[in-house]
Amino acid sequence: MxxxxxxxxxxxxxxxxxCADVLARLQSSGQMDRIDAVLxxxxxxxxxxxxxLAERLQVSRAPFFLVTTETGAETVYTxxxxxxxxxxxxxxxxxxxxxxxxxxxxxxxxx
Amino acid sequence: MPFHKLVAPLLGLASSSTKSVNPMPIxxxxxxxxxxxxxxxxxxxxxxxxxxxxxxxxxxxxxxxxVFCLDTGxxxxxxxxxxxxxRNHYGIEIDLLSPDAVDLAAxxxxxxxxxxxxxxxxxxxxxxKIAPLRRHLVHYDAWITGQRRDQSPTRADVPQVQPDxxxxxxxxxxxxxxxxxxxxxxxxxxxxxxHGVPYNPLHDQGYQSIGCxxxxxxxxxxxxxxxxxxxxxxxTQRECGLHGANLxxxxxx
Ligand code: SF4
Numbered sequence: 001m002x003x004x005x006x007x008x009x010x011x012x013x014x015x016x017x018x019c020a021d022v023l024a025r026l027q028s029s030g031q032m033d034r035i036d037a038v039l040x041x042x043x044x045x046x047x048x049x050x051x052x053l054a055e056r057l058q059v060s061r062a063p064f065f066l067v068t069t070e071t072g073a074e075t076v077y078t079x080x081x082x083x084x085x086x087x088x089x090x091x092x093x094x095x096x097x098x099x100x101x102x103x104x105x106x107x108x109x110x111x
Numbered sequence: 112m113p114f115h116k117l118v119a120p121l122l123g124l125a126s127s128s129t130k131s132v133n134p135m136p137i138x139x140x141x142x143x144x145x146x147x148x149x150x151x152x153x154x155x156x157x158x159x160x161x162x163x164x165x166x167x168x169x170x171x172x173x174x175x176x177x178v179f180c181l182d183t184g185x186x187x188x189x190x191x192x193x194x195x196x197x198r199n200h201y202g203i204e205i206d207l208l209s210p211d212a213v214d215l216a217a218x219x220x221x222x223x224x225x226x227x228x229x230x231x232x233x234x235x236x237x238x239x240k241i242a243p244l245r246r247h248l249v250h251y252d253a254w255i256t257g258q259r260r261d262q263s264p265t266r267a268d269v270p271q272v273q274p275d276x277x278x279x280x281x282x283x284x285x286x287x288x289x290x291x292x293x294x295x296x297x298x299x300x301x302x303x304x305x306h307g308v309p310y311n312p313l314h315d316q317g318y319q320s321i322g323c324x325x326x327x328x329x330x331x332x333x334x335x336x337x338x339x340x341x342x343x344x345x346x347t348q349r350e351c352g353l354h355g356a357n358l359x360x361x362x363x364x
Pocket of ligand 1: 185233
């Protein structure tokens with residue numbers, strides 16, 4: 001199994017906060033070594049490796065994870081806690097899951 | 112079969128990961144009627160603001176409207192009084208959902224009471240709103256919100272009915288109704304005036320959108336209502352989308 005993480009650089013050159021959060025969580029939990037490759041999707045450069053991969057997979061959010069099995073089957077995860085649960089076999093706290101739900105559904109902040 | 116699947120052809124039903132088409136809007140009261148007829152457990156979300164119109168409509172359709180309100184602990188005193196006014200006016204119970212005490216205490220201990228001004232509002236909103244909402248919705252198979260497309264760029268594509276992929280799961284599907292999706296602010300206020308609906312007095316003080324006290328401010332006549340919420344944050348910080356690539360909506364887990 002190969003795991004690729006795609007992180008984003010915003011159009012103004014600043015790093016994506018959520019990508020930084022996810023990387024920090026992987027690092028603090030000691031699971032960064034489960035990630036085989038980290039690609040950058042630079043919004044200023046459509047040819048950047050992460051942007052090209054996002055286009056090939058038709059993924060419109062970042063960060064995301066691509067899990068490729070030995071048989072070549074590809075699964076994309078755009079929700080970190082699902083990736084953590086299903087691939088890394090770790091559980092994420094309720095409040096972290098809530099934070100990710102809000103991140104992925106910005107319309108909810110008005111609720 | 113979940114209701115959203117039954118009405119999908121009629122509504123141009125969209126999921127949260129697809130663009131909404133919604134070619135044939137349904138009048139909010141008709142949609143509420145269909146929602147009540149289709150779900151055994153249906154909850155209505157009330158923010159303490161102008162979405163009170165949904166309570167007004169729902170109370171004319173059902174004697175058993177289950178209303179809840181996210182009590183973040185940071186609402187204006189006027190809003191707390193208004194919630195009670197609505198409770199008494201309609202003779203209904205309103206569930207006030209509180210944040211988890213342990214999570215809240217940990218956040219406040221680590222970051223203080225106003226961390227959202229420096230770190231952004233996500234963590235505080237997650238603890239005070241999203242986590243309690245998620246816990247509550249486990250008990251329902253559908254819920255109703257006052258979300259409207261004109262409220263914010265993040266709501267520009269809100270459909271009238273959608274499968275709720277944020278809080279539902281494949282094992283426990285949840286349908287989300289946004290009956291006011293097509294209405295503009297003026298339509299809501301026309302309804303409030305026409306039907307003598309009680310409204311939050313903060314609206315008379317220039318608050319168009321009402322949320323928590325530290326994160327809400329009155330706006331000027333030509334400002335968009337989004338300018339009254341989290342005004343210190345740049346719009347780009349609130350988005351996870353990838354811009355600049357030729358991408359379709361995500362089909363991922
Ligand atoms: S709106 Fe402000 S005070 Fe209320 S939950 Fe969100 S960040 Fe916290």
